[in-house]
Amino acid sequence: MLARVEDISLPIPPVAADTNCAAALSLFLSDTSLFALPLREEDGALTLVTRAAVTEAMAGPEGPVSMLASESPQIVEATAPVGLAAGIAATKNPDALGEGLIVVQDGAYRGLVNPAALTATIARENAARARTLGQAARRMEAAKAKLNSAAREKADFLAFLGHEIRTPLTGILGVADLLQDSVSGGEPKRLARTISESGHHLERL
8 A cells, every 4th residue: 555645744843934043953952853844934834944954054143044944845745645745856846855845734734754754665665566566477477387288288188189089080081991992882882982071071170
């Protein structure tokens, strides 16, 4: 079964876009698994800022964390399959595969998807597909072997049947030819000829 984005999203609460970098850094330091923070602008728009961006910014002047926000975060529906969401992100916004995805449901924020979780889920799904394809290939090979075996058995049967019919048929044709030569009268000769013609027809078949 394909995983949906909501299955791997983390419900990280959004912070205000004007949160300063020091506050954002303290959030990252308090949770080592936190890879990004969702930011909510005053107009309700969502973006995100990564741990790496905040850490780098702390070396410079202090300012709001929104200056470090992703310019075009990838927002995906919670019910979208993970593979589809990753494919769209890879095509439209490759940076999102390293930053993470923002998950919404009916326009409401639901969480973030960690890039590592995204990659791991896709790898698991690909491995499952490979196993399924391998099993299908093995079933197909078994069916092919069964068909080949049936074809061999049919050919052997027909060869055996042909031999078993041909042997007595040769005797019948021989006797029919002898009868044609040895009997007198129109009717016995006609009957012997019918036997011979029918036997030759059967031999051709």
